[in-house]
Amino acid sequence: xxxxxxxxxxxxxxxxxxxxxxxxxxxxxxxxxxxxxxxxxxxxxxxxxxxxxxxxxxxxxxxxxxxxxxxxxxxxxxxxxxxxxxxxxxxxxxxxxxxxxxxxxxxxxxxxxxxxxxxxxxxxxxxxxxxxxxxxxxxxxxxxxxxxxxxxxxxxxxxxxxxxxxxxxxxxxxxxxxxxxxxxxxxxxxxxxxxxxxxxxxxxxxxxxxxxxxxxxxxxxxxxxxxxxxxxxxxxxxxxxxxxxxxxxxxxxxxxxxxxxxxxxxxxxxxxxxxxxxxxxxxxxxxxxxxxxxxxxxxxxx
Numbered sequence: 001x002x003x004x005x006x007x008x009x010x011x012x013x014x015x016x017x018x019x020x021x022x023x024x025x026x027x028x029x030x031x032x033x034x035x036x037x038x039x040x041x042x043x044x045x046x047x048x049x050x051x052x053x054x055x056x057x058x059x060x061x062x063x064x065x066x067x068x069x070x071x072x073x074x075x076x077x078x079x080x081x082x083x084x085x086x087x088x089x090x091x092x093x094x095x096x097x098x099x100x101x102x103x104x105x106x107x108x109x110x111x112x113x114x115x116x117x118x119x120x121x122x123x124x125x126x127x128x129x130x131x132x133x134x135x136x137x138x139x140x141x142x143x144x145x146x147x148x149x150x151x152x153x154x155x156x157x158x159x160x161x162x163x164x165x166x167x168x169x170x171x172x173x174x175x176x177x178x179x180x181x182x183x184x185x186x187x188x189x190x191x192x193x194x195x196x197x198x199x200x201x202x203x204x205x206x207x208x209x210x211x212x213x214x215x216x217x218x219x220x221x222x223x224x225x226x227x228x229x230x231x232x233x234x235x236x237x238x239x240x241x242x243x244x245x246x247x248x249x250x251x252x253x254x255x256x257x258x259x260x261x262x263x264x265x266x267x268x269x270x271x272x273x274x275x276x277x278x279x280x281x282x283x284x285x286x287x288x289x290x291x292x293x294x295x296x297x298x299x300x301x302x
Contacts, residue, residue, distance in 0.1 A: 006236035016057050024047055027130075037167065052109060059101045063300075068240050068241065068300075071244040072245045078219075080169060083170055084218070085211070088221040088223065091229050092230055094230045132164060134161045155210070195287065195290075199279045220250055230243075
């Protein structure tokens, strides 16, 4: 019966997605065709509103199919008028649903840096383009050795893609570990942390290099599933029992914006040490959140 429920909820989610996808793409096309900054900003806001309503409907559906208890800390004094960079640990595909639920209507619509090649994915590529997701052009070391004139072009392309965000407040998510945490990955990678993989500073440095002067704050977000990591299928089947989310605000410092991570070893080391300190603190926080979950006061759907 749980699996049957999962199939039914998946069908409802697909129908809901298609329903909001059509006006979303329409607004995006009009935004491209109609000239002028005013209309571009107007239809960008309308696209974000469609995406916000889509998330609200998904959250409502999941809240009715699950009896999830939420513990959310640190979301006070956030604003939809500000620009944010979110640094998040990664445990499951459900993390995205959790983040969308927690921050929906609290901060600007969440965006991801996406590899440019993924724009050709059926359906998803168009959806990401319609939502103004920033597409990155990254070159491998091998490619740059063969074509040295391309060095630095990936950064310039990313900066160009992010210029549109000066007009409309934006939130960008970075899953700093680069992949979902598992004990096996922790052992294989030699991670020094108990509940985290080693952070990758390159993506954070790229985001700050491209948009650093736009961001108002860094949000250090920690997600914990007290009763074990929840899969997307668990979510569909109503087996998502509880989650804790802690948000810590951090300032954007001048050195982050003015650094050259790619070419300056001193700047690169400074970024890595800064992120390692955050990750060490986050690792201790996760352990404490897991230990205290029996005394935590959870609440129903936020």
